[in-house]
Amino acid sequence: QVLLVESGGGLVQPGGSLRLSCAASTSISSIYIMGWYRQAQGKQREMVAIITSGGNTNYADSVQGRFTISRDVAKNTVYLQMNSLKPEDTAVYYCNKYLPESTWWGQGTQVTVSS
Secondary structure, eight states: OOOEEEEOOEEEOTTOOEEEEEEESSOOTTOSEEEEEEEOTTSOOEEEEEEETTOOEEEOTTTTTTEEEEEEGGGTEEEEEEOSOOGGGOEEEEEEESSOOGGGOOOOEEEEEOO
16 A cells, blocks of 8 residues: 655745645655645546656646656655746646556545635
């Protein structure tokens, strides 16, 4: 069982920035692809960004150029730097491997973008 704990969310004005963290209870060095996902109220959970063990990244079109995913293997942590935030980025953000493992979902961290 892998425990993932997300943090760093909050209330931010449009155009602002946040940095999310995802701390894993086990080494992430053997996990080939880690990802960030989000679920807005009333909508399905969607993939936001993924990163391979080699550092290759991929992003949803809606966040391309604004979000950056990274991983620190020594700290067993995955990050999501979010810049130029928009109201439509409001959601609960989760991390998981890709493809996600159903038993790995954590509590997520709420991001609210509003003036």
